[in-house]
Amino acid sequence: MATGFYSHADCFLHEMGADHPECPARLQAIEDQLIASRIDALIERETSPLADEAALLRVHTQAHVDYLRSHAPVSGYARIDSDTQMNPDTWRAALRAAGAALAATDAVLAGRFDNAFCSVRPPGHHAEPARAMGFCFFNNVALAARHALEVHRLQRVAIIDFDVHHGNGTEAAFADEPRVLMCGFFQHPFYPFTGADNQAPNMVNIPLAARTKGMAMREAAHLMWLPRLQAFRPEMIFISAGFDAHREDDLGNMGLVEDDFIWLTEQVCQIARRYAAGRIVSCLEGGYNLSALGRCVVAHVRTLAGL
Numbered sequence: 644m645a646t647g648f649y650s651h652a653d654c655f656l657h658e659m660g661a662d663h664p665e666c667p668a669r670l671q672a673i674e675d676q677l678i679a680s681r682i683d684a685l686i687e688r689e690t691s692p693l694a695d696e697a698a699l700l701r702v703h704t705q706a707h708v709d710y711l712r713s714h715a716p717v718s719g720y721a722r723i724d725s726d727t728q729m730n731p732d733t734w735r736a737a738l739r740a741a742g743a744a745l746a747a748t749d750a751v752l753a754g755r756f757d758n759a760f761c762s763v764r765p766p767g768h769h770a771e772p773a774r775a776m777g778f779c780f781f782n783n784v785a786l787a788a789r790h791a792l793e794v795h796r797l798q799r800v801a802i803i804d805f806d807v808h809h810g811n812g813t814e815a816a817f818a819d820e821p822r823v824l825m826c827g828f829f830q831h832p833f834y835p836f837t838g839a840d841n842q843a844p845n846m847v848n849i850p851l852a853a854r855t856k857g858m859a860m861r862e863a864a865h866l867m868w869l870p871r872l873q874a875f876r877p878e879m880i881f882i883s884a885g886f887d888a889h890r891e892d893d894l895g896n897m898g899l900v901e902d903d904f905i906w907l908t909e910q911v912c913q914i915a916r917r918y919a920a921g922r923i924v925s926c927l928e929g930g931y932n933l934s935a936l937g938r939c940v941v942a943h944v945r946t947l948a949g950l
Contacts, residue, residue, distance in 0.1 A: 646948040647750055647759035649743035651691040654763045656732035660720060663728075664894055664931040665764065665778040673762050673927075676937030682945055687756065691743035691763065693735070694786065698745055701789040702782055702816050704773045711737070711780055723775050737765055737780040740926075744787035744881075747924045752795050752879070758915070758923035758947045760884075762940070766928045768810035768883045769835060777808065777835060783926045784883045785816040791879050792822055801826065801877035803868075803911055805904070806885025806928045807895030809838035809848070813883065818843035824875045826868040828860060830888070830897050847871050853896040857903035860888075864910065872914045879922040880915050882908075886930030886939040894931045901942045908946040923947065 655667045677683040699708050714721045715734040722728050740763035747759035767784055769777030784802060791797045802817070804810040804827035814837070817823040824845050831839050831850030839850040849863045886904065888897040915923050925947065930936035 645756045646686050646944065647689050647747055647756035648686045648762060648944065649689045649691050649747050649759060650762040651739040651743065653732065653736045653739045654691070657736035657765055658730055659728040659778075665766070667764075668933055669930065669936060670762060670764060672933035672937040673940045676941045677944075680941045680945070682941065682948070682950055685950060686944060686948060689746065689750070691739045691761070692746050693738040694741035694745055694781070698786055698790060699741065699781060701793055702772055702785045703770075707773045707775070711775060723780075727775060727778055733765070733780065739763065740765055740767065741781045741783050741786050744783040744924060744926050745790050748787045748790050748795070751922045751924055752791065757921045759925070760940075760944050760947060761924070761926040763927055766885075767926065768804060768806065768813050768885070768928050769808070770812040771815045776812075779812060782812045782816060784881045785813050787924055787926070788817070788823060788881050797878045798822060799824070799875060799877050801872055801875060801880045801914075802883065803827070803880060803907075804883040804885070804928075805888065805907055806883060807887040807892070807897055808834055808885070808929060810883050810928075811835045811837040814838065814843075814846055818846060820845060824871060824877065826872065828863065830855070830895050833895070851897065854898055856898040857900060857906075860899060860903060861906055864907065869910065869914070876918045877914070879919050879924070880911055882911060882923060882925035883928045884925045884943060885928035886936050889930070889932060889935040889939060891935040892930065892932040894929070901938055904939050905942050905946050908943050912946065
């Protein structure tokens with residue numbers, strides 16, 4: 644199974660200050676683990692292009708795009724919210740992260756790859772159509788899903804969001820959109836304190852208590868996600884792949900391990916093979932313990948690639 648691996652050097656340049664958990668070392672930890680695991684030579688590397696404005700505007704407002712572009716600093720930092728800042732390289736890194744998701748979608752739909760993983764930052768799933776927040780500027784997965792619907796004319800796409808935090812931005816982009824089914828789990832109550840109430844009919848959210856371990860997550864996903872995905876019959880699947888629900892990650896308080904992320908990836912792959920010709924694009928979201936992040940991404944990519 645051919646798996647594309649999208650990244651770009653620009654994604655290493657965005658940073659938000661000393662000791663910020665969403666840091667360039669995250670991508671380096673992934674690179675190091677890919678080499679150590681000896682699967683680096685078995686995936687096909689691709690360089691991320693820059694997303695163009697027309698693609699951004701399929702999800703985000705013109706005011707949002709203009710605001711971020713105008714706030715990119717020449718030096719130092721520009722504060723966007725309490726935990727999100729831009730440095731002089733953030734604008735370009737955000738365009739690379741979005742561009743990776745778009746290019747991966749094109750490549751998978753063209754049959755160049757069976758699936759793809761985007762090792763990019765900044766992440767995206769907290770970015771709402773009109774607001775950057777939670778380390779996120781543009782919503783990479785939402786942009787890719789909208790691209791599949793509007794440019795490639797797919798009729799049904801699914802989004803799987805496994806992250807310790809709810810993907811509020813993605814939900815805001817697609818609530819009540821009948822062509823999109825979004826399935827997510829997240830620690831609750833926890834930042835951004837959304838997702839548990841007033842769910843739209845196309846949202847399958849699973850709020851999980853702190854310290855939830857893998858078997859409880861698997862049971863909930865098996866009972867709530869899989870029947871909806873099977874009934875929906877997606878033509879393509881997008882993954883917001885956050886690994887901060889790992890038990891070693893201090894930004895959350897859940898108890899998952901690598902085998903749980905392998906199980907999740909296997910379930911998604913089975914649905915994709917049955918209904919979507921195997922087509923999956925996965926984008927990195929959270930994951931802040933560097934060792935756990937690297938191990939989990941390798942496990943995820945290995946499973947996508949059938950290795």
